[in-house]
Amino acid sequence: MPRVPRHPRGLLVAVLLLGSLLLAGVLALQAHTNFLYHRATAERVLRDYARLAASRFALRTGSNLYYMAAWPPMEALSRAKAGTPGTPLPSPEQLEPGLQPYAVDFLKLARYTLRLDLATGRLETSGDAPSAAARRWLLDGLPAHARSVYQPKEHLAVIVEQVGGLRHAVIYTVKEKAGAPSTLVGVDVDPKAFEPFYTMGAEKQPLLPRPLTGGIVFDSMVSVIVTEANGAELYRSPVQYPATFSARDTVEAMMGGMQVHVALRPEMASKLVIGGLPRSRLPVLLGVLALTTGLIVTALVQLQREYELARLRTDFVSGVSHELRTPLAQIRMFSETLLLGRVRSEEEHRRSLEIIDQEARRLTHLVENLLHFSRAERQVTRLSPERAPLAPLVQQAVEGFAPLAAARGVRVHTDLADGVDASVDVEALRQMLLNLLDNAVKYGPPHQVVSVRLATSNGCARICVDDQGPGIPAADRERVWDRFWRLERDRGSAIAGTGIGLAVVRELVALHGGRAWVEDAPPGAGGNGVKGVRFVIELPLVATAETPDRASVPA
Numbered sequence: 001m002p003r004v005p006r007h008p009r010g011l012l013v014a015v016l017l018l019g020s021l022l023l024a025g026v027l028a029l030q031a032h033t034n035f036l037y038h039r040a041t042a043e044r045v046l047r048d049y050a051r052l053a054a055s056r057f058a059l060r061t062g063s064n065l066y067y068m069a070a071w072p073p074m075e076a077l078s079r080a081k082a083g084t085p086g087t088p089l090p091s092p093e094q095l096e097p098g099l100q101p102y103a104v105d106f107l108k109l110a111r112y113t114l115r116l117d118l119a120t121g122r123l124e125t126s127g128d129a130p131s132a133a134a135r136r137w138l139l140d141g142l143p144a145h146a147r148s149v150y151q152p153k154e155h156l157a158v159i160v161e162q163v164g165g166l167r168h169a170v171i172y173t174v175k176e177k178a179g180a181p182s183t184l185v186g187v188d189v190d191p192k193a194f195e196p197f198y199t200m201g202a203e204k205q206p207l208l209p210r211p212l213t214g215g216i217v218f219d220s221m222v223s224v225i226v227t228e229a230n231g232a233e234l235y236r237s238p239v240q241y242p243a244t245f246s247a248r249d250t251v252e253a254m255m256g257g258m259q260v261h262v263a264l265r266p267e268m269a270s271k272l273v274i275g276g277l278p279r280s281r282l283p284v285l286l287g288v289l290a291l292t293t294g295l296i297v298t299a300l301v302q303l304q305r306e307y308e309l310a311r312l313r314t315d316f317v318s319g320v321s322h323e324l325r326t327p328l329a330q331i332r333m334f335s336e337t338l339l340l341g342r343v344r345s346e347e348e349h350r351r352s353l354e355i356i357d358q359e360a361r362r363l364t365h366l367v368e369n370l371l372h373f374s375r376a377e378r379q380v381t382r383l384s385p386e387r388a389p390l391a392p393l394v395q396q397a398v399e400g401f402a403p404l405a406a407a408r409g410v411r412v413h414t415d416l417a418d419g420v421d422a423s424v425d426v427e428a429l430r431q432m433l434l435n436l437l438d439n440a441v442k443y444g445p446p447h448q449v450v451s452v453r454l455a456t457s458n459g460c461a462r463i464c465v466d467d468q469g470p471g472i473p474a475a476d477r478e479r480v481w482d483r484f485w486r487l488e489r490d491r492g493s494a495i496a497g498t499g500i501g502l503a504v505v506r507e508l509v510a511l512h513g514g515r516a517w518v519e520d521a522p523p524g525a526g527g528n529g530v531k532g533v534r535f536v537i538e539l540p541l542v543a544t545a546e547t548p549d550r551a552s553v554p555a
Contacts, residue, residue, distance in 0.1 A: 013303055014300055014303060017296045017299050017300060017303075018296070020292075020296060021292060021293060021296045024288070024289055024292045025289060028285040028286070028288065028289045031281060031285055032280075032281070032282055032285055035278055035280060035281060035282075038278045039277065039278045039280075042269070042273045042276075042277050042278060043245065043277070045272070045273055046245040046264060046268075046269060046272060046273065046277075047245055047246075047247060049208060049212075049245070049264060049272050050222075050245045050246050050247035050262055050263070050264050051247035051249070052207075052208060053207035053208055053221075053222050053247070053262045053264065054247040054248060054249035054260050054261070054262040055249050056205070056206075056207045056208075057198075057207055057222075057224060057249070057260050057262055058249040058250060058251045058252075058260045060201060060202075060205050060207075061197065061198055061226070061251050061255075061258070061260070062251045062252045062254075062255040063201075064197035064198075064200045064201060065158065065194060065197055065251075065255050065256070066154075066156065066255060068102055068103070068106075068197055068200065069102075069103070069106050069171070069193065069194065069197050070156055070158060070171040070255075071156060072099050072100065072103035072106075073092075073095055073099075073103065073106070073107060073110075073171060073187050074155070074156055074171065074172075074173045074185075074186075076090075076095035076096075076098070076099065077090070077095065077113065077173070077185050077186075077187070078173075080094070080095070082113065082115060082185045083115070083173075083175035083183045083185045084175075084183075085115075085117060085183060089113055089114075089115050089124050089125070089126040089185075090113060090126060091112070091113060091126040091127040092107045092110035092111070092112065092113055092126075092127050092187060093107075093127075094126075095107055095113070095187075102196065102200075105193075105196070106189065106193045106196075107187070107189070108193075109189050109190040109192055109193035110127065110187050110188065110189040110190075110193070111127060111128045111130070111188045111189065111190070112125040112126060112127030112128050112129070112130060112187070112188055113125065113126045113127060113185070113186070113187050113188075114126075114130075114138060114170075114172075114184075114185065114186055114187070114188060115183060115184070115185045116138065116139070116142055116143075116183070116184040116185075117182070117183055118143060118146075118174075118181055118182060118183065118184060119182060121139060123135060123138060123139055130188070131163075131164055131166070133163050133164035134163050134164060134166070134168065134188075137161070137163045137168075138170070138188075141159065141161070142159070142170065142172065142184055142186075143184075145157065145159045146172075146174055146181065146184060149253050149254060149257075150172075150174055150254070151254055152174070152176075154254060155173050155174075156171070156172075156173055156254070157171075157172060157173075157254050157255075158170070158171050158172075158254070158255050158256040159172075159256065160191055160228055160229075160234070160256040160257070160258060161228065161230075162228065162230075162232055167190065167191050167228075167232070167234075168188055168191075169188070169189050169190070169191040169193070169194065169256065170186050170187070170188050170189075171186050171187055171189065172184050172185060172186025172187075173185060173186065191234050194234065194235070195235055198224065198226060198235055199237075207221065207222060207262070208221070208272070212271060212272055213268075213271060213272075220239075220265065221264070221265055221268060222237075222241070222262050222263060222264055222265065223237045223239055223240040223241045223262070223263045223265070224236075224237045224260065224261070224262055224263075225237070225240075225260075225261040226258050226259070226260055226261075227258065227259045227261070228258060228259070229257045229258070229259060231259070234258060240263070241263045241264065241265045241266065242263065242266060243261075243263050244263075244264075244266055245263065245264040245266070245269075246261060246262060246263040246264070247261075247262055248260065248261050248262075249262075313484075324363070324366065327359035327360070327362045327363050327366075328359075328363070330355055330356075330359040331356050331359045331360060331363075334352040334353075334355050334356050335356060337352055338352055338353075354403065357403065358403040358404060358407055361400070361401075361403060361404060362404060365404075365434050365438065368431055368434075370500075383425040383428055383508075383511050383512070384425050385423040385424050385425050385512065386423060386424070386425075386426075387421055387422070387423050387542050388421065388422070388423075388424060388426065389418075389419070389420065389421050390416075390420045390421065390422055390424070390429075390454055390461055390463070390539075391416040391417065391418055391419075391420060391454055393424070393426060393429055393430070394414070394416055394429075394433060394452060394454050394463060395414060395416060396430070397429070397430045397433035397434060397437075398412050398414055398433070398437070398452055400430070400434070401433075401434055401437045401438070404437075404438070404441065405437065405441050405450065408441055408446050408447075409446050409447040410441050410444070410446070410447065410448055410449075410450055411447075411448075411449050411450070412437065412449075412450045412451075412452060413449055413450070413451045413452070414451075414452045414453075414454075415451065415452070415453045415454070416452070416453070416454040417454050417455045417456065420454055420455070420456055420461050420541070421541065421542045422461045422512075422539045422540065422541055422542055423512075423540070423542055424512060424539060425508075425512070428508045428511070428512070429508075431504065431508065432504075432505045432508050432509065432537060433452075433463070433465075435501040435502065435504055435505050436465040436505060436535050436537075437450065437452075437465060438501060439501055439502060439535070440465055440466075440467035440469070440535075441467075443467070443469050443470075444467040444468055444469035444532075445468060445469065448467060448468040448469070449468060450465065450466065450467050450468075451464075451465070451466040452464070452465055452466075453466070456541065457538075459540075459541055460514070460538045460539060460540060460541055461538070461539045461540075461541050462536060462537070462538050462539075463536070463537040463538075463539075464534050464535070464536050464537075465534070465535045466521045466522070466532055466533070466534045467521070467532050467533060468521075468532045469532060469533060470531075471520065471521075471531045471532060471533045472487065472518055472533050473487075477517070477518040477519075480502055480518060481502050481503060481505075481506045481516070482503065483499060483500055483503040484499035484500070485499060486499055502535075505535075505537070509537055509538075509539070512539055512540075513539075513540055514537065514538050514539040514540060515538050516535070516536065516537050516538070517535075517536050518533060518534070518535055518536070519533075519534050519536065520532075520533065520534065521533055521534045522534070
């Protein structure tokens with residue numbers, strides 16, 4: 001997060017932006033909370049529909065088993081007087097005549113009919129012989145089931161259980177004698193015989209109301225698993241759906257007490273819930289929140305930059321005012337001395353004129369910098385480059401700066417190679433050199449030696465200005481070219497400056513197709529153990545017919 005400006009107005013804007021971000025976060029959270037609530041409501045409705053479907057499936061299965069599977073064989077046994085002791089006990093095949101086709105198919109999976117005298121415990125079977133384990137189960141389980149589950153009013157009961165690794169479904173009825181249960185008769189079938197009755201009547205008795213489902217067929221709406229009471233699976237619908245919206249129910253105990261597990265098809269949500277399941281907008285919300293955060297951070301960064309720019313402009317105005325005030329005061333003071341005739345000798349007269357000339361040069365240099373900077377800001381800087389030898393131009397610039405250097409006791413040493421030609425704008429080159437010399441004199445010690453060198457390197461003209469100052473840290477060497485920027489050590493010093501001199505240099509060098517950089521001065525250039533710094537300007541050469549020997553820039 002960028003640093004918040006301390007300016008009152010900037011602080012207010014920053015607070016408003018952060019408040020907007022907080023509001024966006026609250027709205028995103030509220031939207032997601034609403035989504036979770038609506039989603040939970042829709043899922044609760046779908047689970048309720050699953051419970052309804054499971055309940056209807058259990059009821060329909062119990063009804064189908066009672067009327068279509070269990071009741072016809074019991075009626076056939078009743079007609080055959082199977083409940084009367086001593087009468088022949090018919091086999092399952094002998095019960096088939098006169099029954100409906102679905103009842104006949106049901107009996108084809110019957111193993112045997114049975115008759116159990118509840119008083120004596122005598123068990124008779126007709127058909128396949130039951131195993132010893134099955135006989136023990138029938139003798140022990142049927143009387144107990146008849147006492148606890150069988151309902152005399154319904155005249156029918158079903159017990160489903162696995163015995164000895166084999167599944168049994170026993171359908172039986174109890175005959176009474178003198179108002180008391182006396183004989184139990186029934187038929188033992190494979191529970192697979194129940195499978196047709198799980199889906200029978202689905203068209204007439206749908207698991208969910210037709211207005212909701214639109215008449216969708218059974219297998220496309222739900223999946224079903226039927227198990228024994230102990231969990232052993234009896235039936236599984238061909239299509240199975242995830243248990244996202246599912247419910248369980250139980251077929252009534254009288255009809256076997258099977259467990260029913262129903263799962264809704266997830267795609268049914270759009271039909272069962274208006275509009276379907278609400279979709280999460282969390283990715284969109286997070287994206288919008290991230291975009292809002294990015295925009296606000298960008299706005300805060302821009303606000304911080306505007307604040308810094310305003311501060312830099314204030315410092316700039318202050319620096320320019322200081323730079324202008326000092327030479328103007330000097331010019332005014334010495335011009336008044338001359339006008340009032342207060343000079344006592346020819347030497348003082350000449351000295352006064354030199355100071356006026358020196359300060360006028362300083363003002364001219366400052367104004368030219370400001371003009372170049374203004375043109376660069378408005379992007380209207382125009383150069384008129386022409387081929388010219390660089391050595392005389394550099395020498396002229398050094399001589400023009402000599403009075404300003406002499407004011408601080410600075411000596412400028414030149415080492416200029418002849419025959420170095422480049423396409424340059426004469427005034428722009430002069431301004432670049434004056435800025436570099438002014439920078440060297442201003443930040444270097446008094447009475448130093450500033451060296452100006454001209455040579456060639458790698459097909460380019462290279463102008464170097466070396467001083468004997470404290471140098472520039474490597475981390476700051478690129479930033480010194482920025483507008484208004486000053487080294488941390490110089491910000492609290494008494495050295496005045498506008499902060500645009502080096503920025504003007506780089507701008508003009510770039511317009512010439514060259515480059516400028518800062519590096520350490522060569523060994524020994526600083527003197528007295530001070531390293532010093534070198535400012536380098538590199539400009540493209542103009543080829544000549546005869547290329548004289550050219551000096552190389554010292555390493």
